[in-house]
Amino acid sequence: MAQTTPIIPAQQSIIEFNLNTIILAIILAVILTAANAYIGLLVGMTVSASIPAAALSMAIMSWFKNTNILQNNMVQTSASAGEALAAGVIFTVPALVLMQAWQGYSFWPILILALSGGLLGVIFTIPLRRALIINRSLAFPEGVATAEVLQAGFQLTGTQANPTELNNSTHYKQTEFSSKSQLGVRHLLQACGISALFKLIGTGFGIFSASATWIKPLLNGQILANFSIQFSPALLGVGYIVGINIAILVLMGGLIGSLIGIPLNWYLQSDFWLEQVQVADTNLLTQTDWQQLANMIWQDNRRLGVGAMLVGGLWSLIQIAKPVWVSIKTNLKSFQSFKQTDNQILRTEHDLPFALLILAMPIVIAPLVFLIYPLLGGTPYPVMFTLIWTLFVVVFAFIFSSVAAYMAGVVGSSNNPISGVTIATVLVSSVIWFYLLSGLTQVAQIGGIIVMYLAAVTCSAAAISGDNLQDLKCGHILGSTPWKQQVFQMIGVVVAAIVLPFILILLDTSYGIGRASEANPNADFLAAPQAVLMRDLTTGIFNQSLDWLMIQLGALIAFIIIIVDSILARFKAKFRLHVLAVAIGIYLPLALAISLFIGALLRFWLESKLKHRTESEKAAHNKNGLLLASGLITGEALMGVLLAVFAAFVIPLATPIEYASWTGVIAFFLICLYIYKRSRAD
Template identity: 45%
Template sequence: MLSDETKQFVPYVRAEDDYPQITFKAVILGILLSAILAGANAYLGLKVGMTVSASIPAAVISMAVLRLFKESNILENNIVQTAASAGESLAAGVIFTLPALILLRYWSDFPFLDTMAIAMFGGVLGVLFTIPLRRALIIEKKLKFPEGVATGEVLKAGTEGGKGIKYIGLAGIAAALYKLGQTGLKIFSGSVSGSVTTGRSIFGMGTELSVALLGVGYIVGLNIAVLVFAGGLISWLFGIPLYMAFTDPAELSQVVGNMSGYDAALEVWSQKIRYMGVGAMVVGGIWALISLAKPLKDGIVSSWEAVQKARSGNSADIPRTERDMPINYVLWGILGLGIPIFIVFTQVIDMAHLPVSSGLYWTTMSIGAVFSLVAGFLFASVAGYMAGLVGSSNNPISGVTIATILATSLILLALLGTQIDFSVDTERAQAAAAAAIVVGAMVACAAAIAGDNMQDLKAGQLVGATPYKQQIMQIVGVVSAALVIAPILSLLFNAYGLGGVLPREGMSSSEMLSAPQATLMQSVAEGVFARNLEWNMIWIGAVIAVAIIILDKVLEAKDFEFRTPVLAVAVGIYLPLELTVPIFIGGVLAWYVGRKVVNRAKNEGADPEEAKTNAERKGLLFSSGLITGEALIGIVLAIPFAIQESTDALRLVPESFAPYADWLGALAGVFFIIWLYKVAVRK
């Protein structure tokens, strides 16, 4: 039964007013935007290890395009953003995992059919898994879903004549030009860094001069931005210096070699400290599952009740705005996908790469397929829950993926270890690690889509959409993105290189896409089979996570507004500090803007909440433009880079210009901070 609060909720479009939603023009536009945004976020995620929800820019673009037609409505725009945002989310699941097969040297490029199938089946699973969760998380649990709410507000503003496209357009063009000057023309530096050495310890500090990350920080707000930055400080202010101070000099020399300064600190983080993030992610994922047990049960019960009503002819009692895809269709769909998933595993990990007995091989593939379904459901639930807490942009999909890969690797080690000595048979160890990555990729795609789906359903609830129609369009968006993701990844790999792997000689490593999550996945899988995983660091990270969970419960008991969701801190622990700095600046800026406009409204006798809401909306739109512009130009630049086989294809200045490029880049970064502030506080 629906709660009293739910019955009193009145969406923007009432349940009895069923406007056209899945129209021909909406489907075509949704397909196109899904493909484009998948490419843009694939670039952003491979560069910095984070993606940002595409729902807001997709909603604004949809409003701008559909306004050209004689008839369009808010529900049609919502359907477009539902399909389009699936592209961004699916890209996250793919780029956090499948590049690890390149890093393992198991793949030399991204094969179209294999990449498409993993992305498509995992994404569709994510949609199906979250259908029984809609009532539990959106209605009964009353989670915030910050980006879903923001998307709903943007859609309302567009219907009411808002000028959101202006903010996104200006910010997007400026960010694209800035990125062109950074990566293409080399006029602006992409980052600045430095270090201080005290004894044997190195304290590194740096920042990416990325306006996309500035926008990320502004969107997620001060609380999450502080936590991500705090995670970075745990690694860089404490972890790295303490490790270097207390580690045997000979062992430390094996890690850093001849490196010094910031490069040495970065190497220590890469090989040792970031594994604390693994431990924190595993504990955080388990905690999220425990927290989700009751709403998960409630969601399934509610869904079965809806099916029983439909069978008894009482479905008319269910409002249009509460109708999901029938749960029996969902269950049959999940079970049916088990067969093609099993076939994909046998194609990617064939017996030639994993030469064990026939019985053991087929047992391994079967366990991989079943584990994908079980872990996919559990972690899709976690992802949906986390999207409600912190939004899908900051949803740490990599955390649940790490837990999946770690568990899968340990299972495969126990199974295959009966016939393979992984300590000497490195080729089979590589294949076993690849098998764990494929399972992780399937789960990651499901979890990424689950978080996005819940966010879109929240936006749909606010505007009065029909849930099952959104769920259909989410699947359309998944299929569209899956069809283009392999060529995009191949283009990026051949243009920039990934995570230390360059496709040909003579390429510059300075512009290489770091693929931080995929690198971490590779290290975890390889470390299990090589029996050299940094378990001490993992346990330290787990202890830190427990402490953060305890702190969060204390803050909750004292009714503090500031909270400490553990997975947000874990993200910062394993990201390079320079990536967390602009996120932190963006979060602080969002807080300062809110404080500024509220005080001004009070002094002028205006409504403080209305002033804050208007400022948040303008800042969100402008930040979304910064993210979209930088990400899209990264895709465009990949084309000349791939053709010329060099990231210097468009260079205008010599390498000796680098000191000036640092200053110009820093000044441009400050300009964007001031501009974002001015836009947000403007009356």
């Protein structure tokens, strides 16, 4: 979008929010926070919620009179903030429970970590708005796309028809949706309902299983062949959104960890694994034993993913070394020159006051100090260590918020290296704190907690900062008042920080996060790959128990991928190898990677059918397809959360029926057919 003049000019002032806007913003923030928390824990990936939030906002706000485009922008700003904060929390906080530092998910610590990290992300990126959106005019693709979606539901009224010639008698007014806009919203809501029904019938009533696994020993038990698939509309939606390139790489990782890794590991170490199940002869193994063996070997293979993610995270930071330096310098200069006063600036350039940001920082950081000080109370220098940790928080959050904001403008939020940022934070801070606390008997006990608290704040700040700049880019195009958007961003952070502890408690009780639930051990637990990785890294460093052989093999795999990708880049190939995507695939169950790939394959197939259409027709179909995929994700995720409430407070989830795997195959095929048919609808 080449336009530089806002749709609503600075000289024109319209109502940007009211009670209806605030209530709807809170409701959508809760819904999308819950949905993204569920899907992120399931597959280790999150998707931007700005476009579905904008579409839902327009559909709901159309019921009210005098709704305008800026009010809808405020709603999607809060809703997408909740989605972004969910990513920061679920990638890190579950590690504290998995490493048994916490006995369970506690409301106040999670609230403090999420709220402090999210608000720091907003504060640190406000001065970057002018530097990156106006002066540098970076792309911010999700922000531009959201602005286009909002404009599709509105039209100009008044004396002028050209947006660049607007005067005070001209404004944007919501009208009846065009047929294409109606189609997109209808697809979003319909897909949401179908996906929720799928989850209810499958997981709630046990009519079909959530996954199917086939394990077969070959060559007299020398080779252990296996295949699995997850029956999940949400995974189809995620695959559709991330596209064929990323999906192939995730599947490649799954093949390395499962289809190749399990048979190879079994072939090389069959005697060792037989000892683990206390059976001397493969002929005595039952199907249940084979299943247990395959799972144990796959868990061992996940350490390949640890090595690959370590190298991938460091490589991501090396690749963006120059943007990192540029973004940090830009933010420092922005803070130094951020001295605006009300009478010096236009409405569309009015950020939250600099003095307020400076005042807010100690208020935001103070709860973190009260959270960390009791942990360090038994150390020789509790005050000094607390001050050092607090300094780490400020420095890491500032640096990585700046990086995430800059990279969101360059490559978009979906390709932002948040995982790499978090891995780097955990690795660097673990090594530093290991030496700072060396000599203390409780180093392994408190070291992991200290590092994960730091990682949770940093990851939350980085996730929010990229989302913040995308929304401000959308607002810049539309003509929103920046400080009002920034307030709504903070509203989204506060709402998400309050609901996330409850969501984590419910999901862990009903399904299990990273391991089987004690209350419902037969349920398919949520993989939480990033959180499991953070646990393995921190406990391995502080306990000095990392299995370096498997990690080194994973690192070697990552180096090979990087070399091949460098060759592809040199030849300007369209298909690229992103090492972190492969590493996540190694860490994910193969069943999830296959479903993800099927969703991406459907999109690739549909796009090939549209290659002879005009660019505008392709864009319209693509937009409707993305809304459809978002509906599949949201529907299953919300029903998953609702079933978690039911399982936690009423009765456990139903046991699947005898032929649940086959009914699951049929139902999953019907969902794929639905996506194909609906995505082609004109």
